[in-house]
Amino acid sequence: xxxxxxxxxxxxxxxxxLESTPAHGYAVLEALRRxxxxxxxxxxxxxxxxxxxxxxxxxxHSRWExxxxxxxxxxxxxxxxxxxxxxxxxxxxxxxGAVAAVLGGTP
Amino acid sequence: xxxxxxxxxxxxxxxxxLESTPAHGYAVLEALRRxxxxxxxxxxxxxxxxxxxxxxxxxxHSRWExxxxxxxxxxxxxxxxxxxxxxxxxxxxxxxGAVAAVLGGTP
DNA sequence: GGTTCATACTTAGCAATACTAGGTATCGAG
DNA sequence: CTCGATACCTAGTATTGCTAAGTATGAACC
Numbered sequence: 001x002x003x004x005x006x007x008x009x010x011x012x013x014x015x016x017x018l019e020s021t022p023a024h025g026y027a028v029l030e031a032l033r034r035x036x037x038x039x040x041x042x043x044x045x046x047x048x049x050x051x052x053x054x055x056x057x058x059x060x061h062s063r064w065e066x067x068x069x070x071x072x073x074x075x076x077x078x079x080x081x082x083x084x085x086x087x088x089x090x091x092x093x094x095x096x097g098a099v100a101a102v103l104g105g106t107p
Numbered sequence: 108x109x110x111x112x113x114x115x116x117x118x119x120x121x122x123x124x125l126e127s128t129p130a131h132g133y134a135v136l137e138a139l140r141r142x143x144x145x146x147x148x149x150x151x152x153x154x155x156x157x158x159x160x161x162x163x164x165x166x167x168h169s170r171w172e173x174x175x176x177x178x179x180x181x182x183x184x185x186x187x188x189x190x191x192x193x194x195x196x197x198x199x200x201x202x203x204g205a206v207a208a209v210l211g212g213t214p
Numbered sequence: 215g216g217t218t219c220a221t222a223c224t225t226a227g228c229a230a231t232a233c234t235a236g237g238t239a240t241c242g243a244g
Numbered sequence: 245c246t247c248g249a250t251a252c253c254t255a256g257t258a259t260t261g262c263t264a265a266g267t268a269t270g271a272a273c274c
Contacts, residue, residue, distance in 0.1 A: 004230070004261045005202050007114035013209050026222050032209065039205035046261050048223065053260085070222060070269055089210070095112050096203055098146035102120050102139065103196070111232045111259070133251050153232055155253065160231085176240055177251060 001039045010050050012088040013040070015059065015081055022076035024065070025051055051075055059084050108146045117157050119195040120147070122166065122188055129183035131172070132158055158182055166191050 006013070017023065017031050029047045032040045054060045059081035062073045077085065113120070124130065124138050136154045139147045161167045166188035172179045184192065 001201050001205065005115040007260060008112040009206065016210055035209045036205040037208060039201060043262060045263065094108050094146060098108065098143040099116065101144060102142045103123055114231060150233065152234065
């Protein structure tokens with residue numbers, strides 16, 4: 001897995017991971033790697049800016065925490081983010097279903 | 108469906124449609140729309156350049172045909188394109204499987 | 215007590231590519 | 245003869261994942 005196949009799908013993944021449990025960026029990055037079985041092994045330069053964009057558009061909000069001398073920015077989904085996640089899930093089902101239909105090949 | 112969710116996935120779709128039956132760009136565009144149930148209703152400015160890129164990288168080759176006074180550029184997959192299609196299919200299975208794993212949420 | 219590694223965050227710039235918006239041209243239907 | 249569908253083209257834009265570089269802390273090691 002690599003290249004930018006996930007272009008446009010990252011918000012779905014990040015919002016999903018943050019839906020029920022707030023977490024800081026590095027933890028999100030690790031959760032993504034773990035839950036995808038190592039297939040989404042994204043660099044920090046991908047995840048952090050994506051989180052910033054989501055916060056800038058009001059889908060996430062964050063607060064600073066200091067734990068054992070280390071500062072962390074902990075993100076949680078906003079109400080707007082919950083709604084966006086619902087739409088993202090539908091969009092993913094739609095998209096992957098359409099791809100499957102084309103691959104399935106019903107002329 | 109909209110935005111650029113299919114970024115990086117277009118080659119898979121185009122190579123799939125051209126795998127067994129050569130076709131011209133406009134026909135590919137219509138086949139995509141039809142087989143996806145209208146969900147991939149892509150503008151010409153998306154499809155034509157994508158076909159050009161695939162030909163430039165040797166995955167497709169084309170020839171001009173003239174039918175009823177209209178010129179058409181008919182595309183077919185090359186050997187290299189067949190191999191690429193195989194890899195694209197695996198990459199799609201990998202990618203969509205990874206997304207499903209994250210959405211499924213096995214912590 | 216200095217080095218190394220994992221943790222944790224940041225950002226300027228790059229690259230790839232779907233899309234916009236305009237263009238050309240043919241043919242059949244009204 | 246206009247209009248719509250067919251059929252192609254491309255310059256430019258916008259988005260966004262990624263590269264590469266930086267800062268800083270704590271724990272483990274010798």
